[in-house]
Amino acid sequence: MSFLIDSSIMVTSQVLFFGFGWLFFMRKLFKDYEVRQYVVQVIFSVTFAFSCTMFELIIFEILGVLNSSSRYFHWKLNLCVILLILVFMVPFYIGYFVVSNIRLLHRQKLLFACVLWLTFMYFFWKLGDPFPILSPKHGILSIEQLISRVGVIGVTLMALLSGFGAVNCPYTYMSYFLRNVTDADILALERRLLQTMDMIISKKKRIAVAHRTMFQRGEVHNKPTGFWGMIKSVTTSVAGSENLSLIQQEVDALEELSRQLFLETADLHATKERIEYSKTFQGKYFNFLGYFFSIYCVWKIFMATINIVFDRVGKTDPVTRGIEITVNYLGIQFDVKFWSQHISFILVGIIIVTSIRGLLITLTKFFYAISSSKSSNVIVLLLAQIMVSM
Template sequence: MLGIDIYDAGVIAGSQIAFFGLGWLFFMKQLFKDYEVQQRMVQISFSVTFALSCVMFELIIFEIVDIMNPTSRLMAWQFALHSMLVILIFLLPFYFFLSCCRSLFNSSTAVLTGTTVVLWLVFIYFFWKIGDNFPILSTKHGILSIEQAISRVGVIGVTVMAVLSGFGAVNAPYTCMTIFMRPVTDEDVEQMKQKVRQNLHMIIAKKRRLLQLEADLSKSAFSMSSNREEGFFRRVIGTVASLGTGLRDQIGTIKAEIEPLEEFGRHLFLEMVELNNGKDRVEYSKTLQGRYFNVLGYFFSIYCVWKIFICTINIVFNRVGKIDPVTKGIEIVVMWMGYEIDARFWSQQVSFALVGVIAVTSVRGLLITLTKFFNAISNRKSQNLIVLILAQIMGMYFISSVLLIRMNMPLEYRQVITTILGDLQFNFYHRWFDVIFLLSALASILFLYLAHKKRPIR
């Protein structure tokens, strides 16, 4: 028994180290590939959060495949879950507020620590108040129980999941299907390049004129200072002064003309980039892989319509599924097709495959989204703060994924997750996911429709 425990501990420790290395590599190669890492603690926090998130998915698969003994799995679950909650509620918010205070104030350590503690207490207050507005927890649990923390983390995480899922379900077919692509030809791209060049030539010509006028103004100012003490040249001084005033007016006029030209040039450049991207998309759609993604886009479209319909039905009739998709599928095969199969064996195999696919796609999808979001808004001053926020979102996202993935598992495996997470109102989270998903999908459809209509090729 002791050898098995040591083996189980080695499996969990090795997995944690491997996932930590993957998180570290992703952090360096994707998030910080264009920036210099300033705070090592930020990188460690992100990698540890990523590793614990992956370990929780791994433990779900271990429950299905029955790897490790039940006692070791329970201890690993408790370690991963408690560690994640400590990081999400205490460490990441505290270090985020400390980093903010360091960047804003140049005070003593005591002042920075005191300010950080006050801000963290404010965060805890609002984090706790989230639970007052949702039926997320049974009243029998104490104020310091683990259910109190998971229930509030779940609300935030499920909201993030639903928003991302709603947008992804709409955006995936929009980006994959050729029907939404605008025809872009080489002539369109060449005409836009010509406009960019013409605008650039105009800016250069006006800046040359501006430099010449500034040089003339400096010469006139030198003439005024050299003749200021001589009475004979007072008329000349007046003439030079009036000339200087005229030069200043011309300089102001040219500067006023250059500014809108530069702004117009930026818009032209962005439109040229958009045309090039559209041209590349059209060419890519003609390849074998592009045609594959086009077919996949139709599948995503059907899934999006079906998901919106199902979410609407669930919301209107206050319905939550009781049977997981695996068991339901096996029942259909047995009842309607007449096949005699080993239900327990195939339930385990299909559940393993389904959970594995959900885990991989969840991790991959979230990392891609985090990379795009970070590259869009980060700069060298805010990069560390943004990564801490992304780590916070990632941890809550994956805890919520475990909470929601429970419904996709047969009852015998579902009970284990129920025991680990505690006595939560699981049905509420599924209804909340449906509501936010529906709102996110409809808002994404409206946004992409308006964006598509407002982008004519000029």
């Protein structure tokens, strides 16, 4: 009876996660570039649901929710489904949609998709050669063999994600990195941009008038008579073309300058918005979190370096050590072992959430920049691959 109740809880949570992934990501994150293939939407939402379920099972393990046998069963079931999606389904459909966008391979896209998937499986298997993860006790496609290689990819992605979050989050929210931007600076830059645009328009008008004049002269003096008339016509046309070439070069240089001025103007407006946001209560809160996590990350790097250099084995983390010092100083009764585990878990969870949030914002900008009706399916599947690997 307890197993049925635990299973109903897990199924309900998976349905909720699936619905959130379907409605939020597919309708909000990718709304400008509609993903019309339902199989892509289903794969992405299922991947999101099972990834959240794995994280939910970790929380249940810490808090002691559900029966241990039920947690083990659902953990193994979710792991098998995720490996099936990660290793077999997502790479195959990525290859299938890549081949579908190539006209020469459109007739035999299923065959070439299988070839791409086999190529992926070869490199995925060869990934384990430099690492001591091969074992003759397990089969080729066993859970141990697959999860070991996925673990290498996931740890690498998490390291990249942590590095990105450690740099991007303080830079985004800390007021220390904000430069002073005033309305006068923005107005001066916008005035320069308008002057540059006026110069471009003026020079393009000159080019258009010169082309029209040369065309009219060509109609009036269509056939120059005599030797000197031909020489004069050639000299005039050469001089005119050289002048037009110089003006066109000036126009190209001014257009490049206008693009740079436009980007700098947009950056100043974004910086001004960040300054206004930093003055709000939420901005001050994120500014404090930026300083706190920066100090925490620097302390972790320092202690890790000390432990590596002096071959030390860390027995307590900074949270536990800080709680012990506080409890000993205040002289109060406090279960340090119990609460330090939960506080450390919450702290690491906040770091992971903020890092993933920063990565998703960057990936969304990247998606909007390169996505099209042909590439949107592949990009969504790649995001699903990255998400489930971590």
